[in-house]
Amino acid sequence: MLTNKAGNTLYIVSGNNHDLPSCLLDNEGTIIRTGGEMRGGNVGGGATVVYNHNLWLDETDNGFDDSYGGGEQFYNTGTFQKTAATGNTTFSSGFLLINSGLVDAQSGVIVINDGGGTNNAGTFNAAGGATCDFIAHYTFNGDSTFTGAGTLELNSGG
Numbered sequence: 001m002l003t004n005k006a007g008n009t010l011y012i013v014s015g016n017n018h019d020l021p022s023c024l025l026d027n028e029g030t031i032i033r034t035g036g037e038m039r040g041g042n043v044g045g046g047a048t049v050v051y052n053h054n055l056w057l058d059e060t061d062n063g064f065d066d067s068y069g070g071g072e073q074f075y076n077t078g079t080f081q082k083t084a085a086t087g088n089t090t091f092s093s094g095f096l097l098i099n100s101g102l103v104d105a106q107s108g109v110i111v112i113n114d115g116g117g118t119n120n121a122g123t124f125n126a127a128g129g130a131t132c133d134f135i136a137h138y139t140f141n142g143d144s145t146f147t148g149a150g151t152l153e154l155n156s157g158g
Helices: none
Strands: 002-004 009-012 018-021 024-027 030-033 038-041 049-052 055-058 072-076 079-082 088-091 095-099 102-105 109-112 123-126 131-134 145-147 151-154
Touching (some): 088 095, 095 102, 102 109, 123 151
Parallel strands (some): 002 024, 024 049, 030 055, 055 079, 079 102, 109 131, 131 151
């Protein structure tokens, strides 16, 4: 288990892959990712699970994938914000984004290619010129909200 405590900043840098097989990552502070694919999976110890309780700044066009297989989950109760990069950040079909906080595309595209589970009551925001793109079936609860001058796309049964 890796915990980033409140008041701390964890930098995830370089274009290399960042492998977190069978890992629990608990963010109570700030995470700034500037490069590299986040790869999770089950390697005999359970699936990779990420809890973002505060702020995750994604300044890259790399995604989250299940390279090692196993039903990965990204629970966002804080703010997941894409900034600086203008391409795609993708949550692959095996890395569920479960949002009860704010998913905020300030630039580029946040591509959500998973079902998202059933506990999605958060906000999805796309600033002007940015996009939140749901390319697979996604379950929204009644409390889900959509904001911003950008594009919110529901492309496949979302």
